[in-house]
Amino acid sequence: MNDTSQHKGYACCFCGLPIDPDPPDVATLTYATCLGQAKHLQHEQEFYCHTVCLESKLHPQAKIYAAFLATNPSSETEDTADDE
Numbered sequence: 001m002n003d004t005s006q007h008k009g010y011a012c013c014f015c016g017l018p019i020d021p022d023p024p025d026v027a028t029l030t031y032a033t034c035l036g037q038a039k040h041l042q043h044e045q046e047f048y049c050h051t052v053c054l055e056s057k058l059h060p061q062a063k064i065y066a067a068f069l070a071t072n073p074s075s076e077t078e079d080t081a082d083d084e
């Protein structure tokens, strides 16, 4: 094993590369089975990914608003009156 893991072992589930902890990363995806069905059929699994890798896989209509909020924290407080 190499001891170059300054990333706590987070590797992207899309590209396989380590994920640097720069906003909005480290990003996670939660996969859940059988939503709307019996509890005993429901299971969850968490994956780690680069936000850019996830964005590259999503349909253009699927916007990652959480990533925008993570990189623009002031946008949550309606502090943007200087647009024009």
Ligand SMILES: [Zn+2]
Pocket: 012, 013, 014, 015, 016, 017, 049, 050, 053
């Ligand atoms: Zn990646």
